[in-house]
Amino acid sequence: MGKRTVIPFGPQHPVLPEPIHLDLVLEDEKVVEAIPQIGYIHRGLEKLVEKRDFKQYTYVAERICGICSFMHGMGYCMAVEGIMEIEVPERGKFLRTIWAEVSRIHSHLLWLGLTADAFGFESLFMHSWRLREEVLDLFEQTTGGRVIFSVCDIGGVRKDIDAEMLNTMVSVLTRMEKELRDLTDVFLNDMSVKHRTVGVGVLSKEKAQETGAVGPMARASGISVDMRTLGYAAYKHLQFEPITAEAGDSYARMEVRIGEVYQAIELIRQCVELIPEGDVITKIKGNPNGEHFIRLEQPRGEVIYYVKANGTSFLDRFRVRTPTFANVPALLETLKDCDLADVPILILTIDPCISCTER
């Protein structure tokens, strides 16, 4: 046994967009153990339900995270709708699905860029983010915001998208898809990229189940788990299968996410074809009383919302279990026996969102 050394990794590190601290216990160049520490960006957003009424909190819920902001707002609204037994109009549900899927494209493109940056492929990083920019423009055109949309409301959505804009969205995404093929070809086939990802950080199916991995992390290890199959919003009307891979390494996780970008484009096409005419929001009356629990599929995986209300305009409790929080044990599992030089890549392959985790 070699001499053991402890290397602190983070909270500030070039590869980390957000602060997380890991104590890496090393034997020579191999990581033996990693001890995580969070708590650098805790904002107490769950406690804020006591100070902001349940309608105002819609805007706070969106701000839990800057990447999956739409789905945080949507999850919170769906939980409150569940308590108040509100039926969202079909068009509202379809619009929510469209925005959720566009969010998925935006999140995965961001992740692809960051990964390229982590293994030092700068031009690939720039091109991924260039394509993401077009998606952000679509968001700004339809909702008014680039990353925070303020468009989801209890009872439906606050803004409608007309038929012309829906077709523009599809044509922009179709054009983008062609350019994306060239880029994802680099991610999947380039020798230097494969050298950094294939066989790195293998998470077996059993370990993924044991550590409770969610989202692309679990799907890359061969577990077909996708909350969209529960059929919330308009997903029950759409045809899709969860994308999985068997290898469980960093390359498989990349493969799954790339597959999901194309799947999201396809789902948006299906939505635009199927979207019915009608209202987008139901008016709500009174205050919620009761409790509700809901699960959604965010770009990073399964997210859980729990809302407890007491009949006043202030909620009793709001709880979020975010996907990154669930994926941290799986990350620690993959870090065991890896090289020190692979640690940044492995931390990125769980698609860490520390703001979500700490709320």
Add this chain to the structure above:
Amino acid sequence: MSILSMTKTLFKSIVHGPYTQLYPIKPRENFERTRGSIENDIEACIFCGLCVRRCPTSALKIEKAEKLWSIERMQCIQCGYCVEVCPKKCLHMRNEYTTPNTIKVKDEYVDARVSDN
């Protein structure tokens, strides 16, 4: 397995030229729906205070006696909730942002008209 997979994209980029634009010289155009900043048509405002009560960040204030409506620009998150609840529809969302600043800016709107009686 290839070592030249990026070449196609790189050649395209060379032919295409820069994808970015020279920002201050060529400003970016905002979209119609862009949530830029809140404006108040103060002459139509009845100072009911509904916007102040609903604002999630407490960025708005009114002084009914002085007919004053004010907004803390740095505190406002442009959610548009005030625009939605305004009974007189005197509040609206402009699609242009306020200028960036290093100090906290508070904009005040005063209805200077003298009442008839």
